Amino acid sequence: xxxxxTIDVTxxxxxxxxxxxxxxxxxxxxxxxxxxxxxxxxxxxAGFGFTFTIGRGNDxxxxxAQRRAEPLVGRDVDEVIGDLGATYRDLKSDSxxxxxxxxxxxxxxxxxxxxxxxxxxxxxxxxxxxxxLLVDMTPEELVDTADLxxxxxxxxxxxxxxxxxxxxxxxEERIAELEQTGYPCYTTSAGWLGYSDDxxxxxxxxxxxxxxxxxxxxxGADLEDDIRRCRIAREEIGWDRHLMIDANQVWDxxxxxxxxxALAEFKPLWIEEPTSPDDVLGHAAVRKAVAPIGVATGExxxxxxxxxxxxxxxxxxxxxxDSARLASINExxxxxxxxxxxxxxxxxxxxxxxxxxLVQHLSVFDYVAVSGSLENxxxxxxxxxxEHFTDPCIVENGAYRLPSRPGYSAEMHAASVAEYAYPDGAxxxxxxxxxxxx
Amino acid sequence: xxxxxTIDVTxxxxxxxxxxxxxxxxxxxxxxxxxxxxxxxxxxxAGFGFTFTIGRGNDxxxxxAQRRAEPLVGRDVDEVIGDLGATYRDLKSDSxxxxxxxxxxxxxxxxxxxxxxxxxxxxxxxxxxxxxLLVDMTPEELVDTADLxxxxxxxxxxxxxxxxxxxxxxxEERIAELEQTGYPCYTTSAGWLGYSDDxxxxxxxxxxxxxxxxxxxxxGADLEDDIRRCRIAREEIGWDRHLMIDANQVWDxxxxxxxxxALAEFKPLWIEEPTSPDDVLGHAAVRKAVAPIGVATGExxxxxxxxxxxxxxxxxxxxxxDSARLASINExxxxxxxxxxxxxxxxxxxxxxxxxxLVQHLSVFDYVAVSGSLENxxxxxxxxxxEHFTDPCIVENGAYRLPSRPGYSAEMHAASVAEYAYPDGAxxxxxxxxxxxx
Numbered sequence: 001x002x003x004x005x006t007i008d009v010t011x012x013x014x015x016x017x018x019x020x021x022x023x024x025x026x027x028x029x030x031x032x033x034x035x036x037x038x039x040x041x042x043x044x045x046a047g048f049g050f051t052f053t054i055g056r057g058n059d060x061x062x063x064x065a066q067r068r069a070e071p072l073v074g075r076d077v078d079e080v081i082g083d084l085g086a087t088y089r090d091l092k093s094d095s096x097x098x099x100x101x102x103x104x105x106x107x108x109x110x111x112x113x114x115x116x117x118x119x120x121x122x123x124x125x126x127x128x129x130x131x132x133l134l135v136d137m138t139p140e141e142l143v144d145t146a147d148l149x150x151x152x153x154x155x156x157x158x159x160x161x162x163x164x165x166x167x168x169x170x171x172e173e174r175i176a177e178l179e180q181t182g183y184p185c186y187t188t189s190a191g192w193l194g195y196s197d198d199x200x201x202x203x204x205x206x207x208x209x210x211x212x213x214x215x216x217x218x219x220g221a222d223l224e225d226d227i228r229r230c231r232i233a234r235e236e237i238g239w240d241r242h243l244m245i246d247a248n249q250v251w252d253x254x255x256x257x258x259x260x261x262a263l264a265e266f267k268p269l270w271i272e273e274p275t276s277p278d279d280v281l282g283h284a285a286v287r288k289a290v291a292p293i294g295v296a297t298g299e300x301x302x303x304x305x306x307x308x309x310x311x312x313x314x315x316x317x318x319x320x321x322d323s324a325r326l327a328s329i330n331e332x333x334x335x336x337x338x339x340x341x342x343x344x345x346x347x348x349x350x351x352x353x354x355x356x357x358l359v360q361h362l363s364v365f366d367y368v369a370v371s372g373s374l375e376n377x378x379x380x381x382x383x384x385x386x387e388h389f390t391d392p393c394i395v396e397n398g399a400y401r402l403p404s405r406p407g408y409s410a411e412m413h414a415a416s417v418a419e420y421a422y423p424d425g426a427x428x429x430x431x432x433x434x435x436x437x438x
Numbered sequence: 439x440x441x442x443x444t445i446d447v448t449x450x451x452x453x454x455x456x457x458x459x460x461x462x463x464x465x466x467x468x469x470x471x472x473x474x475x476x477x478x479x480x481x482x483x484a485g486f487g488f489t490f491t492i493g494r495g496n497d498x499x500x501x502x503a504q505r506r507a508e509p510l511v512g513r514d515v516d517e518v519i520g521d522l523g524a525t526y527r528d529l530k531s532d533s534x535x536x537x538x539x540x541x542x543x544x545x546x547x548x549x550x551x552x553x554x555x556x557x558x559x560x561x562x563x564x565x566x567x568x569x570x571l572l573v574d575m576t577p578e579e580l581v582d583t584a585d586l587x588x589x590x591x592x593x594x595x596x597x598x599x600x601x602x603x604x605x606x607x608x609x610e611e612r613i614a615e616l617e618q619t620g621y622p623c624y625t626t627s628a629g630w631l632g633y634s635d636d637x638x639x640x641x642x643x644x645x646x647x648x649x650x651x652x653x654x655x656x657x658g659a660d661l662e663d664d665i666r667r668c669r670i671a672r673e674e675i676g677w678d679r680h681l682m683i684d685a686n687q688v689w690d691x692x693x694x695x696x697x698x699x700a701l702a703e704f705k706p707l708w709i710e711e712p713t714s715p716d717d718v719l720g721h722a723a724v725r726k727a728v729a730p731i732g733v734a735t736g737e738x739x740x741x742x743x744x745x746x747x748x749x750x751x752x753x754x755x756x757x758x759x760d761s762a763r764l765a766s767i768n769e770x771x772x773x774x775x776x777x778x779x780x781x782x783x784x785x786x787x788x789x790x791x792x793x794x795x796l797v798q799h800l801s802v803f804d805y806v807a808v809s810g811s812l813e814n815x816x817x818x819x820x821x822x823x824x825e826h827f828t829d830p831c832i833v834e835n836g837a838y839r840l841p842s843r844p845g846y847s848a849e850m851h852a853a854s855v856a857e858y859a860y861p862d863g864a865x866x867x868x869x870x871x872x873x874x875x876x
Contacts (some may be wrong), residue, residue: 027533055534057545060502064544067498095465096493102687102715104740105543106502107495150714153691153723249540253591276588277540278743280718281750285591302542305716312719 002043002077007069009113010036011062012412013055013422014353014385023194025220026248030054032385034353035061035110036417037069037117041077047121048411051113051324052352057106058422064110067097072114081122085145088115088330092147104302108327115328116358120408130408131364134329135171139164142369146333150305154312160337167372174368175402182399183363184374185381186214186244188351190233193218197232204236211397213241214269214378220247223262230266239267242378246272249300253282257289270294270318277301283315296320299349303327307335311342318376320349323358332362336370345375351382356393357409360400388416440481440515445507447551448474449500450850451493451860452791452823461632463658464686468492470823472791473499473548474855475507475555479515485559486849489551489762490790495544496860502548505535510552519560523583526553526768530585542740546765553766554796558846568846569799572767573609573807577602580807584771588743592750598775605810612806613840620837621801622812623819624652624682626789628671631656635670642674649835651679652707652816658685661700668704677705680816684710687738691720695727708732708756715739721753734758737787741765742772749780756814758787761796770800774808783813789820794831795847798838826854 017029033055039047053061068091072080080087092098092111100107123130134142139161148157187210190203200217207215215237219226226245233243245268251259256274271293275282277300287295294317301307301321310316319339326332339346346366348359363379371377379400386392391409394401403409419426455467472488473496491499506529510518518525530536530549538545561568572580577599586595625648628641638655645653653675657664664683671681683706689697694712709731713720715738725733732755739745739759748754757777764770777784784804786797801817809815817838824830829847832839841847857864 027537030534030537053534054537056505056532057502057535057538060498060505060544061538063501064495064498067494094494096468096491097495099465099468099492100495100499100544100547101542102738104539104716105545106498106538107543109538150690150717150720152693153720252588255590276743278542278741279588279747281747282588282591282743300540303716305714305720309717309719 002041002045004039004072004075004077004080005042006040007073008038008040009062009065009069010038010417011058011422012036012417012420013058013428014420015427016384017055023192024218024246024248025193025250027054032353033058033422034412035065035113036412037065037113039072039117039121043077045077045121045125047117047124049113049116049118049120049328049408050354050410051109051116052355053109061106061109061113064106065113068110069114077121077125080118081125084118084122085330087118088145088147088327091115092327103305103327108303109325111327112324115330116324116408116410119329120410124407127406129361129403129405131361131368131403134365135175135369139168142333145330146337147304147327147331148334151308151334151338154308155334155338155341159341163337163340164369167369170372171368174372178364178367178402182396182401183360183367183379184213184377184399185379185395186216186242186398187212187381187383188216189383190215191217191229193221197229200229201232201236204233208237208241213398214244215241216244216246216272218248219245219263220250220259223259226263230263234266242269244268244270244272244296247274249273249276251275253279253285256286260286260290260293264290264293268293270296272296272320273299278306280306280309280313280315283310284313287315287317294318296347298322300325304331304334304338308338311338311344316344319344319346321346322349323355323362336366340370345371345373345377347377348379350380353385354389354410354412356381356386357389357391360393360403361408363400364402388412440479440483442477442510442513442515442518443480444478445511446476446478447500447503447507448476448855449496449860450474450855450858451496451866452858453865454822455493461630462656462684462686463631463688465492470791471496471860472850473503473551474850475503475551477510477555477559481515483515483559483563485555485562487551487554487556487558487766487846488792488848489547489554490793491547499544499547499551502544503551506548507552510556515559515563518556519563522556522560523768525556526583526585526765529553530765541743541765546741547763549765550762553768554762554846554848557767558848562845565844567799567841567843569802569806569841572803573613577606580771583768584775585742585765585769586772589746589772589776592746593772593776593779597779601775601778602807605807608810609806612810616802616805616840620834620839621798621805621817622651622815622837623817623833624654624680624836625650625819625821626654627821628653629655631659635667638667639670639674642671646675646679651836652682653679654682654684654710656686657683657701658688658697661697664701668701672704680707682706682708682710682734685712687711687714689713691717691723694724698724698728698731702728702731706731708734710734710758711737716744718744718747718751718753721748722751725753725755732756734785736760738763742769742776745773746776749776749782754782757782757784759784760787761793761800774804778808783809783811783815785815786817788818791823792827792848792850794819794824795827795829798831798841799846801838802840826850
């Protein structure tokens with residue numbers, strides 16, 4: 001009976017602010033970071049997971065994840081991964097920690113980090129990539145892992161099982177299809193706000209050459225700049241490909257409506273994060289006002305209850321759930337099931353550190369076992385920081401190749417963790433020394 | 439020019455779980471705790487503030503508050519308290535920390551703790567109780583401190599100023615009235631779930647004898663128990679006083695409706711926290727189904743955007759904002775102003791550690807400067823832990839007496855902080871030793 005011996009949580013930060021990678025109207029200088037969890041066992045098996053942050057505060061998240069993980073140390077591995085619903089509920093049920101949310105902010109991110117590592121452990125133990133582990137579970141088994149609390153007004157256990165059951169006979173057909181085509185993705189790498197017009201134009205041309213059918217631009221800092229940048233993008237990608245725009249929450253509701261209308265001539269497929277991620281009714285108002293431009297949000301969607309309301313209020317056209325902000329598969333499955341019921345396509349948020357590695361599993365799972373559809377579905381891809389992962393995602397011709405190695409693709413190279421551990425890793429120790437020396 | 443020299447943040451925990459004080463259907467064993475902030479200056483002035491938690495996780499909150507407070511150290515005191523809107527926006531605008539919310543969870547609680555101390559500092563510097571500092575600000579000054587981001591679809595700066603302006607001529611009348619009567623409150627001390635029937639009956643009788651017109655019971659663990667307990671309460675308080683019930687979020691929406699209907703015979707004034715605090719549309723559904731029983735929520739209301747939607751969706755009859763979960767006066771004023779506009783009475787959440795000390799200031803401010811009404815307004819009071827504060831609230835005949843000393847009444851006795859600091863204070867060090875010895 002192997003046991004969990006240690007769980008290490010490391011504050012890992014990459015100095016992305018230096019190159020303006022990831023810059024947008026709200027987040028001008030993020031240092032893409034991970035609260036990185038490594039579960040070690042005495043049986044040789046290990047599990048890795050993380051949540052994603054953008055720098056300061058990652059120490060707070062790291063402490064929270066350490067506390068969340070403590071009850072797992074010393075426990076029997078088979079018991080922990082044998083009932084992933086019970087493990088999740090155990091960790092989540094700490095009523096003292098619950099007060100700090102519930103189900104939101106640092107404590108929820110920390111739970112996501114820990115449970116992502118537990119799911120990685122489970123998939124490795126099964127010798128399967130995470131998407132395959134999920135697909136192979138019976139509907140009952142899968143729904144038993146899902147957090148359905150506060151959802152029974154829109155989704156019962158029985159409905160969830162029935163939806164999954166319906167898709168089972170055709171799983172293998174869709175897997176075979178994805179093995180041929182991959183899962184379609186779009187690139188955000190072209191359109192960061194800090195890039196010059198020349199760089200934007202060059203990256204758009206490169207994206208087209210690489211086979212992308214969707215390109216996303218950051219907007220929201222200056223309307224004239226946005227008009228010029230959208231024009232450049234359209235010149236490069238033409239009108240047969242999709243352009244999406246992303247405001248990263250900088251607007252109030254009336255301003256969002258006005259600004260998006262001023263960009264309507266560029267026919268964006270969606271406006272992403274037009275306002276506060278908490279504002280269900282605000283998104284519904286924006287959606288009504290800017291149609292046929294779609295409304296997308298979700299990377300800051302704090303939990304399943306928020307998404308439930310987004311669906312109930314018909315507030316969004318695209319659900320961009322985040323694999324490291326929702327509390328891992330246990331909560332993500334619930335959102336996918338609700339999205340299916342309400343007919344809203346899920347286009348997961350990715351980028352950051354390792355989010356692409358995670359969401360490729362989610363998208364495959366969705367197509368194979370939940371939605372059965374690729375219509376209006378495209379998963380984000382950002383081409384940076386993959387070199388730090390032992391099983392990096394592979395994108396070809398605008399599509400994610402199916403991950404094939406056991407696990408959730410969440411493991412980072414030990415050398416990367418050591419180099420970028422904050423503040424004592426080699427990179428930061430040196431940099432701090434250099435800054436101090438100036 | 440006095441400067442801020444140090445900001446100490448202490449993890450203070452009281453062992454309330456031992457006596458089941460504070461027990462309810464969701465929170466069975468809270469150790470009422472404070473993330474306690476002390477701002478020291480080289481001019482002799484100090485400021486104290488906190489956020490409230492219930493035990494584990496308070497260390498995470500403490501670290502977050504330390505990080506939030508760092509930019510204030512070394513700054514000129516007059517500058518910090520001379521523009522309380524700018525100080526709040528500066529602290530809040532850290533875009534890296536924002537990612538961990540935004541405006542919710544641990545990071546937001548930490549901001550609340552720090553800004554509560556800044557407001558205490560400002561009130562002490564002015565030689566006024568906090569409520570008086572607020573009342574004496576011009577409408578423009580006050581609104582300039584308020585966080586109106588994401589609210590312009592329901593409240594503009596101009597509307598806010600006009601609402602406050604309208605109340606100014608009659609401020610002193612209402613102050614004189616409150617100096618006579620105090621501000622009405624209700625007691626939760628009688629109805630904790632962990633108390634026996636005998637204790638419940640005795641405490642209800644005592645509450646009546648003490649002059650309370652409102653009594654609140656915890657419900658939601660077992661329906662038969664709830665029926666019996668409500669009956670006992672009604673036997674003791676009669677039908678001319680108000681009974682409120684509080685489920686602390688244990689129900690899904692359909693279950694909430696069913697359960698509350700089963701208790702309708704006891705004619706509760708409100709059902710508090712029937713379901714997830716994030717579920718705006720859920721609360722609206724419950725409210726519609728259980729009328730004329732009112733719906734109350736807010737102690738876990740994470741930010742002003744949530745309250746905006748609660749008002750827009752006509753989801754609540756009573757707004758129970760929390761003085762240590764919203765990011766201090768800067769966000770609280772925004773919620774009071776929206777509540778006024780939508781005609782929803784604010785009955786602040788209190789209890790915990792020191793929340794009564796804070797909310798007495800808020801309620802006085804509301805009556806004098808915002809709502810001008812006591813109709814359907816009653817502020818929570820829980821009679822424990824006041825002995826740890828240097829300026830404890832005083833409740834007589836079911837009403838808070840007006841606080842008169844300078845500040846926000848947030849300072850704890852140094853001896854209490856030292857005794858209950860976790861894990862190294864005398865109480866915990868001893869207790870840990872005792873537990874280890876068993």
